[in-house]
Amino acid sequence: MPTDAVNSNGFGIRGHVTVWRVDEKTGLRTPLAEKDNQIQVSWGHIAAKQIGFRHQPDRPDYFISGMYFEYENQIDPEQAVTVTSFDRSLGLAYYNALASNQLRDFLRVPLRLEPSLSVAAGSAGEEALTANAQSNQLTFFAQTAGTLGVHGKTFSHLANSKVYAAALVAMPVFADRTRDVIFARINFSTSDQTVKEASSQIGITWDIVFE
Secondary structure, three states, X not given: OOOOOOOOOOOXXXXXXXXXXXXXXXXXXXXEEEEEOEEOOOHHHHHHHHHHOOOOOOHHHOOEEEXXXXXXXXXXXXXXXXOOOOOOOOOHHHHHHHHHXXXXXXXXXXXXXXXXXXXXXXXXXXXXXHHOOOOOEEEEEEEXXXXXXXXXXXXXXXXXXXXXXXXXXXXXXXXXXXXXXXXXXXXOOHHHOEEOOOOEEEEEEEEEEEO
């Protein structure tokens, strides 16, 4: 999917995803795929909550704190998952509708680490940011966990669970999924869809650049 367009002043936001195979015993990461993502329109709500309301009680909770991993359970693990294009307005209604799909579900997981700050190589302000010890890139990491999706479908190597899409999400109240806000989403191409293996998890590094 395309990244979000920049505005008329030349400023914008973009993201890039790297998919990893993560060994459960050692934590060793093996890169599997890379791709740009799409920024959803609801990212603006997250930004507005964080930037504009100093005294609003829930302001500190609207940071990006987790990811969704969408998967399909298959008889044949070599079978590709059929995905369709999606627009920037896709939100929670889409994920709620997966409850009626017999094969598809999603994992809702917290970030494994605090996001890191850096300067995006090749960005328009790279030189100035570096000179002033400032940053314009956030890097998030999460990985699959658990054996059941949000709607109760098995996530396992025995079910040939194949991850075919992911989302970067603000979770203001982790115990209340209805308040989640989607920041970015990605569909993986057929060659980048990843089956859960017995001794490993599927991880995602998600870079978001503001420029």
